[in-house]
Amino acid sequence: xxxxxxxxxNALCGSHKWFGSGSRVIITTRDRHILRxxxxxxxYEMRNMDEKESIELFSWHAFKQASPTEDxxxxxxxxxxxxxxxxxxxxxxxxxxxxxAVAEWHCVLEKLKRIPNDQVQKKLKISYDxxxxxxxxxxxxxx
Numbered sequence: 001x002x003x004x005x006x007x008x009x010n011a012l013c014g015s016h017k018w019f020g021s022g023s024r025v026i027i028t029t030r031d032r033h034i035l036r037x038x039x040x041x042x043x044y045e046m047r048n049m050d051e052k053e054s055i056e057l058f059s060w061h062a063f064k065q066a067s068p069t070e071d072x073x074x075x076x077x078x079x080x081x082x083x084x085x086x087x088x089x090x091x092x093x094x095x096x097x098x099x100x101a102v103a104e105w106h107c108v109l110e111k112l113k114r115i116p117n118d119q120v121q122k123k124l125k126i127s128y129d130x131x132x133x134x135x136x137x138x139x140x141x142x143x
Contacts, residue, residue: 055080058090062095093108
């Protein structure tokens with residue numbers, strides 16, 4: 001997952017001979033150039049989720065239904081826009097905001113806007129810090 005150097009790829013799967021017949025190795029990377037050469041049989045490029053898909057994913061976690069409740073439609077769109085359609089961010093934020101008042105949502109969104117978009121770890125830390133006990137925090141870290 002998230003292979004970003006050729007050295008990592010070589011250490012993990014330097015040759016087809018390393019694996020038994022019928023084996024499948026799935027490599028995720030943001031750098032398609034790492035996958036060049038004869039060691040990769042097929043490349044699948046993920047597409048970004050559109051706004052409708054993002055709202056639905058977020059809503060399943062924030063509201064336990066396919067779309068936001070009436071009072072939360074606008075702010076849900078703001079959260080989705082801010083997350084950039086990243087599924088993990090949508091799930092984590094949805095779980096974090098579940099069953100909270102709209103005022104709390106605005107507060108969380110303001111905190112998130114102060115964190116640069118490229119610092120996802122800091123964004124997720126806000127959700128982590130909001131967990132109430134060590135068991136929830138351990139589960140969050142496992143995920």
